[in-house]
Amino acid sequence: MPCLSFTEKKIFKPLIERKKLQTIRAVNGDKPRIIKGDIVKVFWNQRSSNKFYCKKCSSPFKNTLISGSRCEFCGSDEFINKVLGKVKITDVREIWMKKVKTEGRKQTEDFRFIIKDKYGSFNMAQVEQLAIDDGFETSYDMFEFFDTNYDLRKAKRFAIYNFQWM
Numbered sequence: 001m002p003c004l005s006f007t008e009k010k011i012f013k014p015l016i017e018r019k020k021l022q023t024i025r026a027v028n029g030d031k032p033r034i035i036k037g038d039i040v041k042v043f044w045n046q047r048s049s050n051k052f053y054c055k056k057c058s059s060p061f062k063n064t065l066i067s068g069s070r071c072e073f074c075g076s077d078e079f080i081n082k083v084l085g086k087v088k089i090t091d092v093r094e095i096w097m098k099k100v101k102t103e104g105r106k107q108t109e110d111f112r113f114i115i116k117d118k119y120g121s122f123n124m125a126q127v128e129q130l131a132i133d134d135g136f137e138t139s140y141d142m143f144e145f146f147d148t149n150y151d152l153r154k155a156k157r158f159a160i161y162n163f164q165w166m
């Protein structure tokens, strides 16, 4: 079964509340690695050796979870298993993201971001909606995340996976 792992704290809450219904992933081969109809296992921080995480602040819980256990960071007594559940992929769309320097400003390092699919560039409303559907508060947060992780100075290919929780 394919897996999806999440580590970005900004989307932790919508993810564990199962309100997150979309993820955007880099496409490295010829095709997106997950296709429509696939059942996918969803993890918080799959590669970590920790099994449980604080439900409130997403910090790992390193000890054995027993009644009365508390998060060492925030004191919460609610934890989640790193295996968050399964989702069914309902749609896959390919996009490209790119960061371009704003024209006409020589002294400052101002950039804007472009998202395109096979039909053309997304308008501002579509970009904002995509960010919100992905669990980010703004498109700025979304672009900052992808630029940090993938360096968007060169156009980079991604797949938008839409899913429903099972």
Ligand SMILES: [Zn+2]
Binding pocket: 054, 055, 056, 057, 058, 059, 071, 072, 073, 074, 075, 076
């Ligand atoms: Zn905590």
